[in-house]
Amino acid sequence: MDFEQDLISDLPQSIIETILTKLPIKDAVRTSILSSKWRYKWATLTQLAFDDKCVTLCNDRAIVENNLANFITRFLFLHDGPIHKFSLSTSYLQSSYDIVQWLLFLSRKDIKELVLELGEGEWFRAPSCLFSCKKLTRLELVRCELDPPPCFKGFFCLKYLNLQQVLIPPDDIECLIASCPLLESLTLSYFDSLELTVSAPNLKHLILEGEFKDICLVNTPLLVFISVAMYMTDDIAEHFEQSSSYNFNKFLGGVPQLERLVGHIYFTKYLSIGNHEGCIPITYYQLKFVELYQVSFDDMKEVLVVLQLIVNSPNLQELQISGFSNASAAIQEAPDLDFWEKRCFIDCTLSRLKTIKMTDVSGVQHEMKLIKFLLEHSPSLETMSITPSLYLTEGRLNMLIDLVSFRRASTQASIIFIHEQV
Amino acid sequence: MSEGPMAVVKPQMKSFIWLQTTDGSIQQVEEDVAMFCPVICQEVLQTGMGSAKNFAISLPQRVNAAMLGLILDYCRFHQVPGRSNKERKTFDEKFVRLDTKKLCELTSAADSLQLRPLVDLTSRALARMIEGKTPEEIRETFHLPDDLTEEEKLEPLRNITDDPRIRLLNRLYARKRKELKERQNLKNIEVEEEQHVDERSVDDLLSFINGGIGDSKGARASKNKRKNRRRKEQPRNSSLNNENGDHKGSNNFSSGCINSDSNNVASPSKTSMSKDMASVIFSPKLGFNEGDIDDELDPAMKEQLDREVEDFARRLNSVWPERMQELLSFGQERRLVPVTINGSGSFKRCTGLDRG
DSSP states (O other), X not given: OOOXXXXXXXXXXXXXXXXXXXXXXXXXXXXXXXXXXXXXXXXXXXXXXXXXXXXXOOSOHHHHHHHHHHHHHHHHHHOOSOOOEEEEEOSSOOSOHHHHHHHHHHHTTTOOEEEEEOOSSSOEEOOGGGGGOTTOOEEEEEEEEOOOOTTOOOOTTOOEEEEEEEEOOHHHHHHHHHTOTTOOEEEEEEEEEEEEEEEXXXXXXXXXXXXXXXXXXXXXTTOOEEEEEEOOOHHHHHHHHTOOSOHHHHHHTTOTTOOEEEEOTTHHHHHHOSOOOSSOSOOOTTOOEEEEEEXXXXXXHHHHHHHHHHHTOTTOOEEEEEEXXXXXXXXXXXXXXXXXXXXXXXXXXXXXXXXXXXXXXXXXXHHHHHHHHHHHTOTTXXXXXXXXXXXXXXXXXXXXXXXXXXXXXXXXXXXXXXXXXX | XXXXXXXXXXXXXXXXXXXXXXXXXXXXXXXXXHTTSHHHHHHHHHHOTTSSGGGOEEOOTTOOHHHHHHHHHHHHHHTOTTOOHHHHHHHHHHHTOOOHHHHHHHHHHHHHTTOHHHHHHHHHHHHHHHTTOOHHHHXXXXXXXXXXXHHHHHHHHHHHSOHHHHXXXXXXXXXXXXXXXXXXXXXXXXXXXXXXXXXXXXXXHHXXXXXXXXXXXXXXXXXXXXXXXXXXXHHHHHHHXXXXXHHHHHHHHHHTTTOSSOOOSOGGGHHHHHHHHHHHHHHHHHHOOHHHHHHHHTTTTHHHHHHHHHHHHHHOOSOHHHHHHHHHHHHHHHTOOGGGGTTOHHHHHTTTOOOO
């Protein structure tokens, strides 16, 4: 009897694993009934990703939670071989003993990448077996409590750490970071009132978001990408006023390899605090992209920060600044306009700057001065786009008049004024 | 670094690399295209082979001439640095529109040449052919033999799904087979008819299990079980009247899932049952759809099932009424009694479940 030859079952296990890993885990398990060869192909998968789609959903939360927990437990029990990646992303499962047991199981399986994203509600308290996963290279936790045991020496292989809404004693977070010598990427989101000193010799990517009282980059020579969003409350603002050293130096003083900088709300304000001497000691030769949001052009110190950053980045290619000013202030004469005449600013040339995007422009004097400065010092500029602030209704014509009068160093520069009908 | 076949030096002359596949064909390929493959690149750099026809690089066994052609097309497109991501994506999507056989061979060939991006691309295409399909469809696509017994199909899932559901299945199987055996003893009916009865009973047994449990799941399931119930009741009435009332109870017992009026057994365990039966609902998803069971029984599975039926019947020793008592009394601990399904809100709420 002629039968068609099995096309797929005899492919090498590595290929089968690649295929099964690209399926939702439920479908991967279902392949066990395809044929005798496929019975346990799924059981040796090394990358497991569980989420709420593993079980049928219904309105009864307890049932879904129970089903999901059962599914994962039974799966792990039937699993055979090492597990390199385990990811659990669910809004149903919350703190439960099952997760503790899974972590214990995984810690014995040489787990390398662990992602736990749990539901709202009581945050999961990570058991101590998590800290005995010696081979961890990637750790992502959302809505958990971390309490490293005193004997914990660090994750020696950890390269990627992402903690979001994680409760951890402030001293421990600094220790944790410092005890991971290979750490290359660090993301901390939604931390409250944290004073953070980051010491990570191999760190390349840093993303911070939350209420930070203080951020100090002590030993981060290889940082390439920084993105910071600082939410401010009143007491943090007060705390800021009391700081003595220049935050700009404290934060950006030790990152010569920086290539990309993104600063969200209050970042420039944060940088501007402190006694500042004349110019910044460090030059950012690699810095190519700068994005700054909510820059208050009413505050001369913030403007100075922006200017110093630009002037110290000779190879800047793309600049994006979003303003945050009080449009009515545009009418009054701004103080301290004379620092624009400083030597170090006048001599600056941004020979690589091609694209500039200014958004939420209110037309205050410092802002217009900055635009003028950029136009005059960018010989390779191709596009400058300007989007006026929504709150600016009357001063747009004046802004345009000023813009038109500015000299341009680049013959190819085109200014695009984005004007929506108000 | 590799010389072309001509001795004349031309400024725009391309270098070629000679490759040989196991099915004997030898071809020359532009150097930058060929070097896109890690294995070829390594071979050239380490051994210096490939510079002339006599020194063609022998490719791994899984690469035949046709596959090599496809792989080189891929390399030729992607090794050009100037292409945009969108262009590459469009090319990739068109590139994997191959028949299944070619796709599998291509995956294998790309893997042996360690061309990881192509392996990922073809694997993703193969995964798309598996995702969301029924087992029959997958077996058809890849020509897989259906060589597992029903038991074996359930086995890994027995452990991975909730116990009560599978135990229920087994018990009902057992009971049905016992009934069939008894019926065989009572009547002397022609083999065919019996087989017909057998088949339908198992058929509707399974569809009942899945259909009954998935009461609220969809028209298809309920249609099946309604159809089967009608068929079931006819032979039942004739042969089972002489059994005692417990048997009737068993009828209710089994169709408790289906009938909305009979819900009178083991009610204290109702609330805990609903939880388990709800978990039972999700388990079929893991293994097979109701449709699978029905479809499978109708064609060539008859013989195998008959064998299994007989096996079960032989193995079964307990008398039915006693068994019935046993099951009824187990209520809470066993978490098995399936009677509570109809009225519990959880099932009503479970409508609209995705069948993936």
